[in-house]
Amino acid sequence: MNTLEAIFSRKTIRSYTEQSIEREKLETIIRAGNQAAIAGKLEFVVITNRNILDQIQKEAKAFFLRSGVEKLVMLASNPNYEVLHNAPVGIAVVISDTTDPHASKMNAENTGCAVQNMLIAATELGLGSCFAESGSVAFTNPTIKDAIGISNDKTVSAIVTLGYTENTTPAVKRNADNITWCE
Numbered sequence: 758m759n760t761l762e763a764i765f766s767r768k769t770i771r772s773y774t775e776q777s778i779e780r781e782k783l784e785t786i787i788r789a790g791n792q793a794a795i796a797g798k799l800e801f802v803v804i805t806n807r808n809i810l811d812q813i814q815k816e817a818k819a820f821f822l823r824s825g826v827e828k829l830v831m832l833a834s835n836p837n838y839e840v841l842h843n844a845p846v847g848i849a850v851v852i853s854d855t856t857d858p859h860a861s862k863m864n865a866e867n868t869g870c871a872v873q874n875m876l877i878a879a880t881e882l883g884l885g886s887c888f889a890e891s892g893s894v895a896f897t898n899p900t901i902k903d904a905i906g907i908s909n910d911k912t913v914s915a916i917v918t919l920g921y922t923e924n925t926t927p928a929v930k931r932n933a934d935n936i937t938w939c940e
């Protein structure tokens with residue numbers, strides 16, 4: 758699969774098998790994330806520990822339930838909903854906490870670049886993946902930061918869920934009605 762094939766066949770996967778992912782594949786995916794256009798610094802934590810992944814899911818659900826936001830409360834009330842889709846692996850993208858709006862924007866943009874590289878690499882390697890931004894809310898709890906070994910001045914901006922999948926539906930082709938050419 759070449760780069761363009763990977764880009765055009767990538768799709769969000771929210772259902773994974775329990776099959777574990779080969780270490781070599783995880784290392785390739787993390788290198789792809791780290792190789793992204795990153796202006797500044799990101800860190801990555803590869804989480805394969807089931808207990809920690811479950812703690813993140815539980816904490817994020819509790820956050821949603823406390824939020825009072827109708828959509829989030831509804832999601833979290835569904836017993837089948839898990840923010841990390843019970844994936845066997847989550848790669849946390851770690852940023853330095855900041856109140857500076859420019860640094861905060863750069864953090865978000867860096868995260869997007871790194872995540873997209875990992876999603877595309879995962880596609881080429883035959884893995885399902887999802888940009889699970891909602892998993893990051895779990896890290897408002899310092900205990901969860903502690904569980905993955907990050908200090909209190911850092912936070913998780915996104916989690917990439919990864920796993921093998923039985924989902925074989927092709928990626929939905931986007932139409933081009935939002936593209937303008939100025940020639």
Ligand SMILES: Cc1cc2nc3c(=O)[nH]c(=O)nc-3n(C[C@H](O)[C@H](O)[C@H](O)COP(=O)(O)O)c2cc1C
Pocket residue numbers: 767768769770771887888889890891892
């Ligand atoms: C910034 C961002 C945050 C996202 N957060 C979540 C999330 O928390 N949970 C989830 O299941 N999907 C999440 N997604 C996946 C989107 O829902 C998905 O990319 C979109 O529906 C388009 O589908 P596709 O990826 O299959 O093309 C996120 C995507 C982006 C770009």
